[in-house]
Structure formats: structure tokens, C-alpha cells
Amino acid sequence: xxxxxxxxxxxxxxxxxxxxxxxxxxxxxxxxxxxxxxxxxxxxxxxxxxxxxxxxxxxxxxxxxxxxxxxxxxxxxxxxxxxxxxxxxxxxxxxxxxxxxxxxxxxxxxxxxxxxxxxxxxxxxxxxxxxxxxxxxxxxxxxxxxxxxxxxxxxxxxxxxxxxxxxxxxxxxxxxxxxxxxxxxxxxxxxxxxxxxxxxxxxxxxxxxxxxxxxxxxxxxxxxxxxxxxxxxxxxxxxxxxxxxxxxxxxxxxxxxxxxxxxxxxxxxxxxx
Amino acid sequence: xxxxxxxxxxxxxxxxxxxxxxxxxxxxxxxxxxxxxxxxxxxxxxxxxxxxxxxxxxxxxxxxxxxxxxxxxxxxxxxxxxxxxxxxxxxxxxxxxxxxxxxxxxxxxxxxxxxxxxxxxxxxxxxxxxxxxxxxxxxxxxxxxxxxxxxxxxxxxxxxxxxxxxxxxxxxxxxxxxxxxxxxxxxxxxxxxxxxxxxxxxxxxxxxxxxxxxxxxxxxxxxxxxxxxxxxxxxxxxxxxxxxxxxxxxxxxxxxxxxxxxxxxxxxxxxxxxxxxxxxxxxxxxxxxxxxxxxxxxxxxxxxxxxxxxxxxxxxxxxxxxxxxxxxxxxxxxxxxxxxxxxxxxxxxxxxxxxxxxxxxxxxxxxxxxxx
Numbered sequence: 082x083x084x085x086x087x088x089x090x091x092x093x094x095x096x097x098x099x100x101x102x103x104x105x106x107x108x109x110x111x112x113x114x115x116x117x118x119x120x121x122x123x124x125x126x127x128x129x130x131x132x133x134x135x136x137x138x139x140x141x142x143x144x145x146x147x148x149x150x151x152x153x154x155x156x157x158x159x160x161x162x163x164x165x166x167x168x169x170x171x172x173x174x175x176x177x178x179x180x181x182x183x184x185x186x187x188x189x190x191x192x193x194x195x196x197x198x199x200x201x202x203x204x205x206x207x208x209x210x211x212x213x214x215x216x217x218x219x220x221x222x223x224x225x226x227x228x229x230x231x232x233x234x235x236x237x238x239x240x241x242x243x244x245x246x247x248x249x250x251x252x253x254x255x256x257x258x259x260x261x262x263x264x265x266x267x268x269x270x271x272x273x274x275x276x277x278x279x280x281x282x283x284x285x286x287x288x289x290x291x292x293x294x295x296x297x298x299x300x301x302x303x304x305x306x307x308x309x310x311x312x313x314x315x316x317x318x319x320x321x322x323x324x325x326x327x328x329x330x331x332x333x334x335x336x337x338x339x340x341x342x343x344x345x346x347x348x349x350x351x352x353x354x
Numbered sequence: 355x356x357x358x359x360x361x362x363x364x365x366x367x368x369x370x371x372x373x374x375x376x377x378x379x380x381x382x383x384x385x386x387x388x389x390x391x392x393x394x395x396x397x398x399x400x401x402x403x404x405x406x407x408x409x410x411x412x413x414x415x416x417x418x419x420x421x422x423x424x425x426x427x428x429x430x431x432x433x434x435x436x437x438x439x440x441x442x443x444x445x446x447x448x449x450x451x452x453x454x455x456x457x458x459x460x461x462x463x464x465x466x467x468x469x470x471x472x473x474x475x476x477x478x479x480x481x482x483x484x485x486x487x488x489x490x491x492x493x494x495x496x497x498x499x500x501x502x503x504x505x506x507x508x509x510x511x512x513x514x515x516x517x518x519x520x521x522x523x524x525x526x527x528x529x530x531x532x533x534x535x536x537x538x539x540x541x542x543x544x545x546x547x548x549x550x551x552x553x554x555x556x557x558x559x560x561x562x563x564x565x566x567x568x569x570x571x572x573x574x575x576x577x578x579x580x581x582x583x584x585x586x587x588x589x590x591x592x593x594x595x596x597x598x599x600x601x602x603x604x605x606x607x608x609x610x611x612x613x614x615x616x617x618x619x620x621x622x623x624x625x626x627x628x629x630x631x632x633x634x635x636x637x638x639x640x641x642x643x644x645x646x647x648x649x650x651x652x653x654x655x656x657x658x659x660x661x662x663x664x665x666x667x668x669x670x671x672x673x674x675x676x677x678x679x680x681x682x683x684x685x686x687x688x689x690x691x692x693x694x695x696x697x698x699x700x701x702x703x704x705x706x707x708x709x710x711x712x713x714x715x716x717x718x719x720x721x722x723x724x725x726x
């Protein structure tokens with residue numbers, strides 16, 4: 082069976098980025114070392130803090146599992162947002178657009194290698210977490226796959242949104258900058274979001290649930306730590322809430338990206354940065 | 355007749371922060387930033403329609419025949435790159451129409467890109483950490499070639515441009531000339547019938563530039579029968595390889611013809627020089643000069659005589675299409691021995707300078723737009 086051309090084009094982007102990455106030998110070594118250093122430093126910290134997470138994820142898990150899974154998810158999925166940015170420069174965007182590739186191929190192609198690399202480094206994170214820090218995973222494979230798919234949808238949507246704005250503004254776009262700054266505080270990377278009510282004031286954690294990144298962490302943790310079944314109505318509702326973000330952000334990001342390219346073409350600034 | 359490229363009253367305006375024009379070079383539109391008169395007005399500002407602008411192209415009409423090498427000449431800021439970027443769908447025009455092999459560049463960009471590729475030096479798009487071959491393989495897949503066809507095409511193109519020996523070197527090790535050739539390989543991957551080149555020999559040493567011109571002229575145009583649109587500052591290049599030339603000045607085509615015709619476009623006369631051996635200027639020669647001046651089409655005759663009375667040369671200003679026989683008959687009759695005969699033709703550079711300097715901007719163009 083003939084492979085669709087779109088898939089071949091995404092593979093071409095991935096191969097290009099992989100070949101390019103392998104030529105930076107120092108970067109390759111330091112990135113691998115960083116995986117180990119990262120997980121050890123967070124793991125050691127978590128051993129001492131060990132806050133309970135039972136309120137959000139039940140009694141079957143603990144803070145070290147919550148944290149290390151969160152860090153691993155952060156490393157797995159967050160590069161999706163940066164992947165397209167890193168490829169945007171005046172020397173490539175005009176040339177690539179002149180090949181006639183579609184917007185989804187352009188975006189997915191440019192993040193694919195980053196995502197594959199993140200997936201590879203995800204495994205040592207979990208292995209070190211399990212064997213050194215006794216992380217207890219309680220994953221439901223179907224839920225994990227769906228959670229990752231929803232997360233990828235949310236983040237690719239954000240990536241397209243951000244890229245579309247960057248093509249016009251030629252610098253950091255204000256919308257994703259605000260989302261990222263808020264996420265650092267409210268998305269619950271290193272603590273359950275309901276603790277925000279304790280740290281700040283009651284009800285402040287509500288903000289978290291309007292941030293797309295919160296849902297990325299929440300759904301992935303839910304699926305990896307609590308063995309959730311999608312037949313359970315409460316779990317299903319959580320997944321549906323998360324997918325609302327993906328359903329909104331994917332077409333919105335696509336539209337904004339197309340708008341950004343079209344506007345730059347009208348203004349003649351596509352190749353400017 | 356079907357044209358490879360056709361533009362009809364093509365207009366392109368760029369937004370600018372400048373509020374007033376600088377000299378004749380800029381056409382500025384109404385400055386409306388900060389004034390929102392209605393909701394639709396606000397939408398127009400968001401869309402980038404209103405606000406001060408520069409007119410880069412002001413009603414450009416060109417028709418390029420299939421298989422032709424067509425040159426666009428113009429000073430900096432004349433709109434050459436804008437025209438090329440519109441044709442390769444990287445810039446969207448504001449008014450008028452542009453067609454590539456009959457496909458509308460605004461409405462059918464994907465079809466246009468299947469018929470045309472461009473070599474834009476500023477948008478290399480190559481990965482410095484990949485080899486020349488790997489870079490081409492990447493683009494071949496983006497163009498939709500299957501692996502077998504891609505490999506054959508890449509091998510052919512590397513051989514065609516003489517890069518086979520260095521194909522597996524990292525791109526960062528390529529000289530400027532080799533980088534330009536790799537750009538050419540990429541633009542030929544899809545084997546489109548039309549190629550656009552924006553300043554293809556800028557930055558190349560004279561040998562590489564001549565090699566590149568040969569590649570365009572002999573191999574692409576003659577062997578592969580491609581239609582080529584070439585934008586250049588290099589008048590020598592344009593005169594030698596283009597079938598026709600358009601001079602683009604301040605966004606308008608001010609002349610469009612063969613290089614030879616353009617050379618005479620601004621000049622009604624040429625100079626005919628005759629050098630003599632051992633001639634002395636006397637009454638006989640004066641009589642000859644009087645006879646020459648009486649011929650229809652002769653505008654002036656100037657003898658070159660040194661202080662000792664030696665008659666070295668005669669310069670005769672004549673109509674550009676004049677038959678020289680009557681002049682030669684009179685000179686031969688005088689019995690003078692002739693050393694050399696030549697005509698001094700106006701060069702393309704003379705014509706280019708004359709055309710681009712004579713143009714005065716009519717103010718009503720801008721006023722007219724403002725009222726629309």
C-alpha cells in the first residue's frame with residue numbers, strides 16, 4: 082500500500098531534524114545527561130516534601146508519583162509548543178511554503194522530531210522514578226492514549242495559535258505569553274491545583290481549570306496514576322472537559338495560523354523576523 | 355495566445371509607518387491609524403487594509419511567452435522582488451490579476467506552484483547541518499516526489515549543475531557559487547515549466563557568474579525549453595541572455611522590448627566613425643564634409659584634426675536606421691585610405707539610465723487612489 086504523501090512529508094521533516102540533531106554531538110550528550118539530572122533533582126526534592134495528593138487523585142498514589150509523572154509529561158508534551166517556533170526563520174518559511182505543503186503538514190512536520198525525542202526521554206524518567214524513587218504507576222493504557230491524544234491536540238492548537246501570531250508580530254506573541262506565565266503558577270506542574278486555594282485564597286484554583294495546560298497535566302496524571310476507566314461517568318466527564326479545549330484550540334489555532342500567513346503575504350513581511 | 359506569465363494592471367501596496375512620501379519614490383495612502391470611524395473601518399485596520407502605504411507596483415502589465423527568457427531590470431526599490439514574490443504566491447497583490455500558465459496566483463496558488471519555482475537568494479531554506487543531497491531529498495519529498503523518482507531526479511540535477519562530487523558534503527562547507535547551484539537544483543526538482551530568478555548572480559565571482567549564466571541560457575532555456583523570468587541589476591547579463599526585457603521603474607513598466615530595440619528606444623541617432631591613414635586636412639576634405647552634411651539622415655559631421663593638420667578621424671551622427679551606403683560612397687570618392695570603420699551604438703546601460711532618469715512621478719495617481 083502506498084504511504085500517503087502527507088505522511089511522507091512529515092517523515093521528511095522528522096528525518097531532517099533527526100539528522101541535524103545527530104550532528105550536534107555535545108547537545109545530544111548533554112540532553113541525555115539532563116534527563117537523569119532532572120529526574121534525580123526533582124525526585125530528591127519530592128522525597129522531602131511529599132505532600133499528599135489524595136484529594137485529587139485518590140489514596141492509591143503519592144506526591145513523588147504525582148511529581149515525577151508531571152515532570153515526565155512536561156518533558157513529553159511541552160516541546161510541541163516550541164517545535165514550530167524553533168523552525169520559523171526567514172530562510173525557511175518562504176521556501177517551505179513555496180513547496181505547497183499544507184498547514185497541518187507544516188506544523189506536525191516541524192514538531193514531530195521534538196516529540197519523538199521527548200517520547201524517548203520519557204521512558205528513562207519513568208524507569209528512574211519507579212526503580213529509584215518508588216513511583217507507583219497505576220495506568221490505564223486506553224486512557225493514557227486518549228489523554229495523550231487530547232493533550233497533543235491542545236498543544237498543537239496552542240502551537241499554531243502562537244505561530245500564527247508570531248508570523249505577524251515577528252516577536253513573542255502576547256496571548257501565548259500570558260497563557261504560559263499563568264500556567265507556570267496555575268497549571269499544577271509541581272503541586273495539585275487545589276492547593277492554590279490554601280496558598281492564596283479559596284476559589285483561586287478555578288483559574289487553573291480555564292488554562293489548557295492544566296488539562297494536559299490533569300488528564301495525563303489521571304490516566305497514569307489512578308487506573309481510570311472511561312466507562313466511569315466521572316472520568317468520562319473529565320476527559321470530555323479536556324477535549325473541549327482541544328476541539329476549540331485546534332481549529333482556532335489553524336485559523337489563526339492561516340490568517341497570520343495570509344496577512345504577512347498581504348503586507349509582504351513573510352520573510353521578516 | 356497562451357502566455358506562461360501574464361499580469362494585468364497589477365498593484366501592490368505595502369503598509370508603512372511613514373506619513374509622507376520621500377521624494378518621488380513613495381506613493382503614500384491616507385494615514386488613518388488612530389482614527390476608527392466605524393466597525394468595518396476597525397476591521398479594515400485589523401486586516402491591514404487602511405493606514406499609510408507605499409505603492410510598490412502601480413499597474414504592471416507583462417506578457418511572457420512560453421520558452422522565453424524575460425528580464426526585469428530596475429533600480430533598487432523598483433518593485434522587481436515584489437513582482438517575483440507575487441508570482442510565486444509569497445506576496446498577495448491588492449489589485450489587478452496575475453496568471454501563471456493560466457492559473458490565477460491569488461485563487462489557485464497550489465496550481466501555480468506546480469507550474470513555477472523560484473530561486474530567491476535570500477530564502478535559502480537549507481539546513482546547514484545536512485549534506486547537499488540530504489537537503490534535496492527533504493525538498494523532493496515536500497514536492498511530493500516518490501523516493502525512486504526523487505533519487506533519479508537528484509542524481510540528474512547534481513550532475514547537471516556539476517555538484518555530484520560534493521553532494522555528500524555538509525551544506526555549510528559549500529562556497530557561495532555551490533550554494534547558488536544547490537538552490538537551482540532545488541528549484542528544478544519539480545521540473546516545472548517556468549522558473550523565476552531574483553538576482554541570480556549577485557555575490558558570485560565573475561567565473562561563477564558566467565558559469566551560472568551559461569547554465570540558464572544554454573541548458574535551461576535551450577535544452578530544457580524552460581520559460582525564465584529573470585530579475586537583475588546586471589545589464590550585461592540581461593543584454594546577453596534575455597529575449598525580451600522590461601524596465602521596471604518606481605513600480606511601473608516604462609519600457610518592454612528586445613534588448614536591441616530598448617537600446618534605441620531613448621536614442622534617435624547613432625555615431626558612425628571612420629579613421630584614416632596618413633590623411634591631411636585640406637580643401638578637398640572640407641568639400642567632402644560639406645557633401646556628407648547634405649545627406650538626409652546625417653545630423654552632424656565632426657572631423658578630428660591634430661595641430662599639424664593631420665586628419666585622423668571623422669565622426670558622423672546619423673539616424674538610427676540610416677543606410678550607410680551613401681556616406682561610404684562619398685568617402686571612397688575622396689580617395690582617403692581608411693584604417694577602421696565602426697558605429698558606436700547606444701548600450702543597454704545608456705538606455706536604462708536614460709529611461710530611469712527621465713521619469714517624473716505624476717501626483718494625480720496618488721490623489722486618484724485617495725478618492726477611491
